[in-house]
Amino acid sequence: MIVIGGGLAGLAAGVGLADSGWRVRLFEQRPFLGGRATSYVLPDGEHVDNCQHVTLGCCTNLEDFYRRVGAVNKIKFFDRLVFLDTQGRRGEIKAGALPAPFHFAGSFASFAPLTLLDKLSIARAMLHILLSKGDPPDLHEAPAISMLEWLRRRGQTKGAIDRFWRVVLVSALDEELDRTDARFGVDVFWKAFLSNNTGYRMGVPSVPLSNLYDGCKAEIERRGGEVILRAPVRGLKIEGGQLAGLRFDENREESANAYVFAVPHTALAELLPESVKQSDPSFANLDKIKVSPITGVHFWFDRPVMDEPFLTLLDTTTQWIFNKSLLYQSAEDQLQPAASRELENPSSFSVTRHSPLATRHSPQYLQLVISASYDLLPKSRQEIIDLCLAEVRHALPRARVAELVKATVIKEAAATFSPEPGVDRWRPKQQTAIPGLYLAGDWTQTGWPATMEGAVRSGYLAAEALLRASGTPKAFLQPDLAPDGLLQFWLTNP
Numbered sequence: 001m002i003v004i005g006g007g008l009a010g011l012a013a014g015v016g017l018a019d020s021g022w023r024v025r026l027f028e029q030r031p032f033l034g035g036r037a038t039s040y041v042l043p044d045g046e047h048v049d050n051c052q053h054v055t056l057g058c059c060t061n062l063e064d065f066y067r068r069v070g071a072v073n074k075i076k077f078f079d080r081l082v083f084l085d086t087q088g089r090r091g092e093i094k095a096g097a098l099p100a101p102f103h104f105a106g107s108f109a110s111f112a113p114l115t116l117l118d119k120l121s122i123a124r125a126m127l128h129i130l131l132s133k134g135d136p137p138d139l140h141e142a143p144a145i146s147m148l149e150w151l152r153r154r155g156q157t158k159g160a161i162d163r164f165w166r167v168v169l170v171s172a173l174d175e176e177l178d179r180t181d182a183r184f185g186v187d188v189f190w191k192a193f194l195s196n197n198t199g200y201r202m203g204v205p206s207v208p209l210s211n212l213y214d215g216c217k218a219e220i221e222r223r224g225g226e227v228i229l230r231a232p233v234r235g236l237k238i239e240g241g242q243l244a245g246l247r248f249d250e251n252r253e254e255s256a257n258a259y260v261f262a263v264p265h266t267a268l269a270e271l272l273p274e275s276v277k278q279s280d281p282s283f284a285n286l287d288k289i290k291v292s293p294i295t296g297v298h299f300w301f302d303r304p305v306m307d308e309p310f311l312t313l314l315d316t317t318t319q320w321i322f323n324k325s326l327l328y329q330s331a332e333d334q335l336q337p338a339a340s341r342e343l344e345n346p347s348s349f350s351v352t353r354h355s356p357l358a359t360r361h362s363p364q365y366l367q368l369v370i371s372a373s374y375d376l377l378p379k380s381r382q383e384i385i386d387l388c389l390a391e392v393r394h395a396l397p398r399a400r401v402a403e404l405v406k407a408t409v410i411k412e413a414a415a416t417f418s419p420e421p422g423v424d425r426w427r428p429k430q431q432t433a434i435p436g437l438y439l440a441g442d443w444t445q446t447g448w449p450a451t452m453e454g455a456v457r458s459g460y461l462a463a464e465a466l467l468r469a470s471g472t473p474k475a476f477l478q479p480d481l482a483p484d485g486l487l488q489f490w491l492t493n494p
């Protein structure tokens with residue numbers, strides 16, 4: 001069988017199928033694996049992630065995948081999330097001694113950036129989620145409602161929306177609240193914050209992202225398969241309505257008895273012949289799935305400017321600051337030789353060198369993340385650097401006296417599909433009407449938004465569909481985290 005695309009969806013499908021005895025050939029157009037969740041080496045030798053990626057404790061399939069490919073120990077989990085507003089007030093979210101769903105009661109009560117009124121309104125909305133067991137009736141309305149509408153119906157204060165709901169959800173879902181289906185927003189709070197006390201824990205890779213996938217190639221090859229890089233699929237060979245093969249450069253063709261297309265929906269729409277698009281409504285609607293942007297800003301300072309592993313900023317363009325130097329600290333020796341992961345398109349990066357690297361202090365590398373960064377798309381890289389640097393210097397006093405040695409900006413205009421209200425009706429299932437043709441990708445029908453967890457789920461679902469059709473069914477999908485604390489009694493004894 002053939003997998004097209006070496007992102008998390010294709011890798012999860014490929015590793016799962018190889019593990020089930022299939023000879024998998026995986027074709028990836030780029031010189032490295034990982035798709036959007038990968039890292040490169042800049043021309044100056046610096047390792048940068050395409051963008052900081054984080055996982056949560058509730059992402060059970062991603063964890064299973066990391067375990068299968070030997071990457072699970074490269075993810076560090078943190079149980080304290082720190083928020084900082086422009087007046088220097090801090091708040092933290094950390095599970096306390098009380099059982100779920102009251103495990104955040106202590107940290108929420110002392111959360112300084114929110115007023116008492118904000119907190120009361122948030123508590124009221126949380127109660128709605130809780131009493132409906134994560135499934136409030138208005139999530140089933142047609143047409144689907146936005147998260148902002150759902151919050152307004154629950155009388156949320158402006159402070160609660162701007163400094164709590166928006167902060168968590170724009171980062172988790174990469175979209176503004178008025179363009180987010182309320183179902184995704186409510187699900188984040190149910191799965192990560194309410195139903196158990198570990199789902200919110202944040203997992204951050206302690207290595208550059210592409211180091212997480214070394215085990216995938218080995219796993220596929222160990223079962224007699226191959227991973228072929230720099231191998232873009234250029235077209236499909238359709239004969240009598242069936243997929244008969246794939247076209248590559250130089251008129252090369254490859255065929256197999258089954259194919260998993262694990263490419264972004266925009267790439268699939270370009271590959272599919274018109275006749276195939278018309279034959280299956282799930283293909284005809286691909287262009288209705290919109291995309292949203294994420295911008296990553298990388299700063300190298302000449303000295304340490306922050307101690308925390310990461311911080312969430314409130315009321316600023318910059319949403320998260322990750323202390324990459326600290327996060328990588330224990331993993332320096334795990335870096336791969338630069339040559340194996342060279343930058344595919346160095347011109348898409350702009351590295352602004354401010355001065356030669358100072359040596360008096362140990363330098364510090366920070367990565368900033370701005371999700372749903374529509375406003376930054378038209379701005380120049382220097383404008384973005386200036387804006388974010390001013391915010392970092394305001395938030396971190398030591399950065400005011402530190403020298404910015406180097407900076408780079410990575411704009412991903414089509415970072416994820418937009419979780420807009422009703423988007424699920426355009427997302428196709430992994431099994432298609434064309435025999436032997438399966439789909440995977442965070443944008444397929446997974447029930448999840450565009451995340452690494454969603455991508456792995458889609459790969460597992462594609463592998464399950466293929467094995468079912470071939471008469472050798474096998475389950476890969478992992479269950480959600482079980483409710484714990486008081487909820488385990490309430491949900492099992494309604």
Ligand SMILES: Cc1cc2nc3c(=O)[nH]c(=O)nc-3n(C[C@H](O)[C@H](O)[C@H](O)COP(=O)(O)OP(=O)(O)OC[C@H]3O[C@@H](n4cnc5c(N)ncnc54)[C@H](O)[C@@H]3O)c2cc1C
Binds near residue numbers: 415450
């Ligand atoms: C900037 C940014 C930040 C993000 N942050 C997070 C985060 O913190 N947490 C999180 O969970 N998710 C995050 N995401 C989302 C996450 O990266 C994606 O949901 C996930 O990686 C998608 O995986 P995929 O396999 O579905 O698609 P992709 O990763 O896009 O993989 C598709 C692969 O197909 C290949 N391909 C395309 N066309 C062809 C062709 N013709 N022939 C051969 N190969 C082809 C591509 O090169 C690519 O490798 C972020 C995404 C971005 C862009």
